[in-house]
Amino acid sequence: METSWLSRLAALCHRRRLTVLAGWLVVAVAGVLLAAQYGGPTSDDFDTGSTQSGVAQRLVEAHFPEFTNDGVTLAVRSDAPVDAPAVRDRVTRVVEALGSAEHVAEVSSPYDGPGQISADRHTAYAVAALTVPSGEMPAAETGKLLDAVRAAGGDGVTFALSGDAVDAVETPGGGPADAVGLAVAAVVLLVAFGSVFAMAVPIVTAIFGIAVGLSAMELMRHLLPTPGFATVLASMIGLGVGIDYALFIVTRYREALAAGRTPAEAVAAAAATAGRAVLFAGGTVVVGLCGLLLTDLGFLRGLAVGSAATVAVTMLAAVTLLPALLGLLGHRIDRLSVHRRAASANPWSARWAGVVGRRPVSATLLAALALLVLAAPVLGLRLGSPDASTQPRDTSAYQAHRILAQGFGAGFDATLSVVVRLPEGDPERVAGRITGQPGVAAVSPARHSRDGAVAVLAVRPTTGTQDPATIDLVHRLRAAVAGQPAYVGGAAAATIDFAELTRDRLPTVVLVVVGLSLLLLMVIFRSVLLALKAGLLNLLSIGASFGVLVAVVQWGWLGAALNFPTAMPVTAWVPLIMFPMLFGLSMDYEVFLVSRIREAYDVMGDTRRAVRAGLAGSARVISAAAAIMIAVFLSVMLGADLGVKQLGLGLAVAVFVDATIVRLVLLPASMELLGRFNWWLPRWLDRVLPAVRLEAAPPPRPAAELS
Structure with missing residues (x-):
């Protein structure tokens, strides 16, 4: 097998395994101690920028210091x-x-x-x-x-x-999620590998990566505003990808050992194949997370950079720490076996690829229809933010909301602040324009600041923050006071503005993330159609996850069973974060599966047989990786933070859909239909794109061995 810088790095880490392990241990311990001592504060304030609610908030902070506590x-x-x-x-x-x-x-x-x-x-x-x-x-x-x-x-x-x-x-953002996710991951790995040592290595690698990544996030809070739930999210994504990346490399390592290679050769071979795939797949996740910076929302900057850093550190652990751990185990990686899995000459995945390959048109249409049906509810998506009315019914916050809503009206928690600049504005005129508006329950007398610069009117709606009528009221009030230096703000208005900001900026994130990912895939696979198809399939699976999220959270389907207290709008930041994360994660399975298919195609030159061989060689490990991801994402459902729970549910649904409908049906069926056009790349584009092999070419094998 050809050597590469990655295989040479793995070989070095294998030889200097004790030094590498000691280095990682020192960095992890130092990072955790520094983060505990000097970690920065969290910031959960919505960044509403130049919106009316943002201007109103800044005016109140400047002229009513007594209101800022x-x-x-x-x-x-x-x-x-x-x-x-x-x-x-x-x-x-x-x-x-x-x-x-x-x-x-x-x-x-x-x-x-x-x-x-x-x-x-x-x-x-x-x-x-x-x-x-x-x-x-x-x-x-x-x-x-x-x-x-x-x-x-x-x-x-x-x-x-x-x-x-x-x-x-x-309703804290944390909880037992990480412990539960680790426990389920251990069970899945034990079943997949059948060895305690093989199970432990990916988990240890992921834990080191997460410890260093989260420590960096804690310290970066001094430079970038970071929401409180960012640690939970970064831990969740770091644990999922960390274990998955190590799983792919360990699988290749064990295959190389089974083929008769020495442990040192097996480590180099695993790095040259799965290690390269890890870097490209992880790179797409990092690109996706950094795409959040395009929203220009300070609320998400720390989250984007911190989560991307955590993924990057887990990638680094997979290609340095993992070879060192494998160097310690050598052939002993299969010790402490709990079962012996008999290899099948014709695994279920190969048989399934054959079934789909015989009816590619029907399979493509049925799978696409299923995804479109799942995605249909997204047309009714409403964005908002959890408040006291959506909290669990046994909490003090919900009881307080119910008491005040019964006594003062449903709009008590949605009270708006209309801030008027003085002396240019006339608070009395503004109050007159507001009082007659439908949906206004009461308007308080104007309260003037001590410096005489601004006045504030408290406007109580007849409806609560979660009611769509309150959104309409905010827009009507802003239209009514147009021409006056008056700004409609308050917590409810800030929630509405933030939801609209995220909705307006999501298309930019989508275009940039998809564009960069497609370019990267063309470089990896040397194919235009494979890159375009991967992007389309990923969009379909993400759309399906958004649709399921709307049905569960917004419509209330199975909401009680999934521990959502009531139907509510989808939390505004959830789709914005879900899309780049899911696009990157979906690319993981695309990269690992298609790279195997391409490897087989290079040997056999036949697309149909290459699809069967690639799917047979990777379906089991991809299924195990997906099961781990789903378990990690669903584990946050045990927590109390409603936004984090929505995110976990959406991610779990997307991974499940991607690992089943997309990878087992749409991918093989579409490749059957495209045939040799799967590998089409115009000559001029071939000359322009950099020459990068995803995996080092393995020694040629007889075609019969792959069939």
């Missing part, structure tokens, strides 16, 4: 009127306890502020201003507040807390 809201519901003496005493004691808590600056009592008691006198609320941002509020302190508020209820009076600090405790 984060806070928690105490909701009160009483069978008796809240201003009855006995109820008032109980509420006052809870408010005082809240005010004396650590990190609480002050509390506005419902009996002191206007409008904090409902018209029927049975509902009230108090707002506690925090001395620290919600993201920095210690979870233990928030937990104490929640316990105290719950304990104060009873005898006809209910108390509940809501706010970002409460959500961080009740």
Whole structure:
């Protein structure tokens, strides 16, 4: 087999295995310690830029410093009127306890502020201003507040807390996902390899890569704004691709050993074949994740760079640390076997490729129809953001939402802020234009800043944040105040603006990611049609995953079974992140499968036999890799963060569809139909494209051996 820089690198790591292992151990330990000591803060604020909500927020921050503190809201519901003496005493004691808590600056009592008691006198609320941002509020302190508020209820009076600090405790972004994903991956690898050592090597490699990658992400938070869920996402994608990449290399290593090569030769051979595929496949994932930078949304910059860095580190671990681990094991990689898998002369994948190959037109049409049916719901996609109304029903945040919605109306949580510049604007005129609008429940008197620069009107809708009518209201209000230096903002308006920003910028991400990936595939496969077909099939599988996500999350199909509390819009950032991730991950299987088919075609010169040989040689390992990916992605369903759960579900569906309908039906059927045109590349393009072989050419084998 020809040598390459990658095989030489693997051989070096194999020889210097103890030095390589020690180096990785030092880097991983140092990274974890540095991240724990100097990790930067998270930032979950939507970047609404120059939108009206963004301008309104900046004006409020500049001229109403008293409004900039984060806070928690105490909701009160009483069978008796809240201003009855006995109820008032109980509420006052809870408010005082809240005010004396650590990190609480002050509390506005419902009996002191206007409008904090409902018209029927049975509902009230108090707002506690925090001395620290919600993201920095210690979870233990928030937990104490929640316990105290719950304990104060009873005898006809209910108390509940809501706010970002409460959500961080009740619906954290983490959970047991990584442990569950690792456990399932271990089982899949044990079944696939039949050896404890062979199972352990990919997992150890992935863990080292994730540890270093996540540490880098923690430190980069000082430079790039990074949302709190970024660590969960990077861990999920790093674990999935890390194990998969090591799985492909270990498979090639074991094949080389079985062919009679020495461990050193087998490591070099695995690196020259699967190692190259790992670099190209991982490169597409990195390109996809970096495509998020094109959105110019600060909210996603740290996530994109950190996740891409984690994938890049797992790739590096696969081509350096893994050869060192294999050097330690040598032939012992098959020790501690739990079963012996008998090799089949005609595996099911080869038989299936033959079935599809005999009816390629029917197979293509049926598979494409299935994908289109799955993708159809995406036409009704609505974007939004989870809030208290979508939280699990047993949380304090949801109970507070229900109390306040019943007492003050469904639009209480969706209150809008209309900020008017002074003296150019006229708050009274703005209030007059707003008051008569359909969907407006109440408009507060204008509150002027101390410096006289701006005034703020609080507008309470009749509908909640998740209601499409609220979106229409925001646009109507903006049209109504046009001509005045007035800006409609607030949390609900920011959510709407962010959803529209992500929707508008997704096409740019799609075009750039698809274009770069197609160019890379043409370089790899030396074929125009294979690259175009791969892009089309990936788009179909991604569309199917989007459709399933809409049906489950937005329409509520199987939502309860999947632990979604209620039907809700798809979280705005989920499709934006899903697309580049899925396009990159789909390319993994395309690269590994088509490279095997191309390898067989170079030997036999017959497309049909090459498809059967390539599918027979890679279907089992691709199925195992897909099973691991699906398990890792679905494991986040055990967590509480609704956006992360939606992302995990969408990714798992896409990988399942890609590994079954696309790779087992559409790919072999379409290659049957294209025949020798699969490998067509115009001469002028062949001269322009750089000459890069995905996998080093293996020694020629008799055609009968591959048939």
